[in-house]
Amino acid sequence: MKFFGCLFLVFTSSLLSAQNLFDKEISNLLDPALKPFYFGVASGDPQQNSVIIWTKVWNDTAKMITVSWEVATDSAMTHVVASNEIYTSFSSAFTAKILVLGLQPATTYFYRFETGGIFSPIGRTKTAPVQAEQLRFAVVSCNNFEGGYFNAYRLIANRNDIDAVLHLGDYIYEYGANKSKKHPSVRQHIPEHEILNLQDYRSRYAQYRLDKDLQEAHRLHPFINVWDDHEFANDAYKDGAKNQQADEGDWEVRKAIAKKVYFEWIPITDNVEESVIRKMSYGNLADVFMIDTRVEERCKQVDPYDTLLQCTTRTILGAKQTAWLTQGVEHSAAHWKVIANQVVFSELDAHQLTKKSRINADAWDGYPEERKELFDSFYANNTKNIIIITGDIHLSWGFDLVFNPTNKNNYNQKTGKGVIGAEYVVPSVSSNGLGERIPRFLANIVALILGRKAINPHLRFQNLVDHGYMILDLNNERANATWYFCKTVRKRTEKFSDKDSWSTKWNENRLVKEK
Numbered sequence: 001m002k003f004f005g006c007l008f009l010v011f012t013s014s015l016l017s018a019q020n021l022f023d024k025e026i027s028n029l030l031d032p033a034l035k036p037f038y039f040g041v042a043s044g045d046p047q048q049n050s051v052i053i054w055t056k057v058w059n060d061t062a063k064m065i066t067v068s069w070e071v072a073t074d075s076a077m078t079h080v081v082a083s084n085e086i087y088t089s090f091s092s093a094f095t096a097k098i099l100v101l102g103l104q105p106a107t108t109y110f111y112r113f114e115t116g117g118i119f120s121p122i123g124r125t126k127t128a129p130v131q132a133e134q135l136r137f138a139v140v141s142c143n144n145f146e147g148g149y150f151n152a153y154r155l156i157a158n159r160n161d162i163d164a165v166l167h168l169g170d171y172i173y174e175y176g177a178n179k180s181k182k183h184p185s186v187r188q189h190i191p192e193h194e195i196l197n198l199q200d201y202r203s204r205y206a207q208y209r210l211d212k213d214l215q216e217a218h219r220l221h222p223f224i225n226v227w228d229d230h231e232f233a234n235d236a237y238k239d240g241a242k243n244q245q246a247d248e249g250d251w252e253v254r255k256a257i258a259k260k261v262y263f264e265w266i267p268i269t270d271n272v273e274e275s276v277i278r279k280m281s282y283g284n285l286a287d288v289f290m291i292d293t294r295v296e297e298r299c300k301q302v303d304p305y306d307t308l309l310q311c312t313t314r315t316i317l318g319a320k321q322t323a324w325l326t327q328g329v330e331h332s333a334a335h336w337k338v339i340a341n342q343v344v345f346s347e348l349d350a351h352q353l354t355k356k357s358r359i360n361a362d363a364w365d366g367y368p369e370e371r372k373e374l375f376d377s378f379y380a381n382n383t384k385n386i387i388i389i390t391g392d393i394h395l396s397w398g399f400d401l402v403f404n405p406t407n408k409n410n411y412n413q414k415t416g417k418g419v420i421g422a423e424y425v426v427p428s429v430s431s432n433g434l435g436e437r438i439p440r441f442l443a444n445i446v447a448l449i450l451g452r453k454a455i456n457p458h459l460r461f462q463n464l465v466d467h468g469y470m471i472l473d474l475n476n477e478r479a480n481a482t483w484y485f486c487k488t489v490r491k492r493t494e495k496f497s498d499k500d501s502w503s504t505k506w507n508e509n510r511l512v513k514e515k
């Protein structure tokens, strides 16, 4: 069934009764004190004069309801600068999303909603600057609810010094509940089965958004999101996914449902194509390019030794997005060109660990020709100061951004020859990684092998074990990445165990460890 057929299914299923919005178990998780705003408030996609605000109202009927909203310059909501009301209905799961216009740049605002005489919690957000001396983003990815508690979000919520949270995807996971007695999860997915239909996807977002730590991070900071594969299904690509079996229905239908629900729950700019590709301007200091390496144009992954790997027609971005990105980066007047990306961009040779999987073919290593096209464009235009931020892989890496790093004509680690920026890979908030599979000392041996100068000289920093988040701190002199690691995700805690900090200087671009 093709696109219009999918839409028909999505919308006819919306005509079911209100009780069918979520799995029954979601009702058992609601805190009566928060009725009807059980899912809190959120904001996103801040621009210099606008921001999106979001809430969801619980409604036991299928009737359309009115929601009022107001935005103020003070936390007491006395100096209101914008207000109005909108309708929300069953077709959007009673979520409400408003693009608030006419705001001032680099300004903190407060907002709230009201329906039936009841007010929501008050949210806080911040618009983007025109001129800034410093920007600070919290960067996250991969919060599997079953993997553990969202301690990283609590730590982010506790901060008052960030401009926005950049989420690189895997905001939910599609898997059913883990029933393993040997490796039990600390908490379990609702519904218990793998999510496939509209009610399933909505229930999963509802469960995640009832998490207090995620809810508080949303309440206190604007988010800028892109999706990865698990918002759809594991190892997704344009025409399918590894976790899409033949008996699980039509991929196009599932993809359309996943997109619809993502746009319902995430405070992201609505657009006709339901695409996440967009540029966020942070004035003189940064342009942030939000890209889609998953469902827009990605070809199916191939085996690492498949001769198709080098095929010039295999795409991960597609021609249109590649042109948009290379031209956008080339013409950007911002000090730093930040690319918010899903899968690891840098070359990574893992053959000394495992010959069978010498590269990760789900990452950009599986699409080398299109990566070369990007590098060719960056080098041809003498573009530097590119910061790629990456999620997906559930570990932390810092790379000198350079083409073909083992070729001494291309790259010199000591002098920074050939380096045009950095790639900072962020740890998972809670999703299982190497640390859940092998002891730390073995993970450290893996890091030693991967970090050998003969095979991966551009790999400068590694933490293969810990969960947490990263702060990307930009000013005129340098782009700093500081990784904050949580003590554990097996219980709720506000303690973090450690941090690592690396910087790349403007126009020098070689990664340097901070003291």
Ligand SMILES: [Fe+2]
Binding pocket: 141, 142, 170, 230, 392, 393, 394, 428, 431
């Ligand atoms: Fe992930």
